[in-house]
Amino acid sequence: MAVKPQVLEEKEVYISPYFPEYVRPKIEDPGLDETIKRLTPEKIEKAYQAVFGKETARIKAIIETCIHCGLCAEACQWYLSNDRDPTYSPVAKVKMSAWELIKRKGKVEPGLVYHIARVVFTECNICHRCSLYCPFGLDITFIIGLVRRFCFLLGVVPQRMFEMNQAFMATLNQVWISQSDYIDTLMWREEEGMYELKNLRVPLNKEGVEVIWYPLAAEPKAGVYHIDRIAKIFQVAGVNWAMVTINDAWDSSNMPMFTRDFFTMQRIVKGLYENAAKFRAKKLVLTE
């Protein structure tokens, strides 16, 4: 099963000064390249203390149990896809980020922070597969998540991810849709849909429904056909359902989870749950 890659677009190469085995194409991302220029040793150490400073059972058990056997490598699609490049194995990702931070007690220079951010943000999907392959069941994603939080506190986050997080902070959705735009979109879809299915309804803010559907922000923005389809399915099946437009809490994607911005994360979850409680829905259907 050989698939031929296209030519590599990136000509320049980034070789990590810390781990010479780590060779990657150079990719520009202001979220990483620019932000590390603002870092100071104190800031880095403070962020380190905030995340790893307190010894916790989970960090301790994970770091001290790992016997460096490399069995988790078999799990990672990054590793398998890159011709078994050792620097893509899950344990290598932990080595290049958390071990290095813990070994140096957070006294690291910005260059290493860049390297770490690159590893944890662009080479791990937090997919949990490696935990099923480690004989100890070590929760590698938990460590990667902590390191992501460390980078987030320093503001070293790939630009696109950071922007999205800001969108959430401001509007609680991913794509900067305001409340009225959202309502307009839903009504417009209802009108259009009526040509295809008689009496198609997109009920808004109805009480006592069986189901509330929270879309993903991309749906009203770029994939409106999803709204049509869901409405049709529910209509045909005779489900008593509704969508919620109040309080801005309707985007179910919760992207700040990925940068471990716990505060925004909580706000989103809370908003969604409270709305559901208000309309006494029996079920919440979340796209994602």
Place this chain on the structure above:
Amino acid sequence: MGFLESVALYSFLRGPMVWLAFIIFIFGSIYRIYTLINLAKKEKVVLPFINIKAAIKSYLHWLIPFASRNWRLKPYFTIFTFLFHTGLIFVPIFLYAHNALWYESWGISWWTLPEIVADVWTIFVIIGCIFFIGRRIFDPTVRFVTNYADFIFVFICLFTFLTGFLAHYQWVLPYKAMLNLHILFGEIMLIAIPFTRLTHMYYFFFTRAWMASQAASWKTKDW
């Protein structure tokens, strides 16, 4: 060779050092387990979350060769690691020579392995050690994450079994010297268990329990 063979070294290793090694091993282990559980208590989400049933299922799948997908993916590794670990635990406990020593010291003894079985098993453990060392040198993935400590762990196991075996057959070095070396390495190993990553012997059960419970709460399995 004089010192290695000396009775003085032997009586030191067979006397105070044995006590020291066992006391450190036992209390160190209790301490390690206790501190981990204590820390876990502080992290309020950990302990209430543990699902015993899922944990036991997960132990079974990972302690039986080829019962988990990753064991099946790496058949050679699985065979070696199971021969290695079972030998590491059962041979010293059920070895005739060790039992004679228990009997001498405390008047207790139990069933022992036939000599031939013990010998073959010991050889398997030695082969397992060589396999692990080979992996650490020649497999680039493993080499990238290996540091000196990892080699030292394997070498401690290797030397303990090798010297015990050679002493039994009185090869290479005079019996006394080899035996002294063997006891020395055995004691180093016991002391090392609670303080190094060899604690995985206990932590295995905690980390697996945690992952198994998480997997159970997601309605999947972790093997």
Place this chain on the structure above:
Amino acid sequence: MLGYKELPFEIMHPGEFYYELLVSGRLKIDPAKKIKEPVTLQDPCNIIRRAGAAEKFRYIVRQTCENFIEMYPNREHNFCCNAGGGLAVLAQWLSHKARGNRVKVEQIMATGAKIVITPCHNCNTGLKDIIGYWKFPVKLMFLDELLVNTMHIPEELLPEEG
């Protein structure tokens, strides 16, 4: 999500809800509309590995498609689409991401499927990127599209002609 342990409502993925609709017979599939081309199913990590919905998705797919081929490995051992963990939005890193998931392409190729069903938006994005990069001729389909195309629509709901 702590502090929200006792919720007065269930939370589910649309796929799980569709499953309920199909099993309870509220939604019926029109046998004539079933999809004939070979299809395969991408197991989304978050929903399979963390919510155990694998069998429900398979039920839906079997109901609506005639020729369903599993990827291997599948279910909780599936490979990630490489858009999880927030990587979906990293446009600058697109080819890096696509190179990082050659196994997925090989996996899909091995099934010989023409349509990949992606119950998750992230997966859809991820696979779209990969397919684009590797120039790989398969179609992607969401579960809702699958159902809309194959469900039996009662007479009285059909729009009037004209």
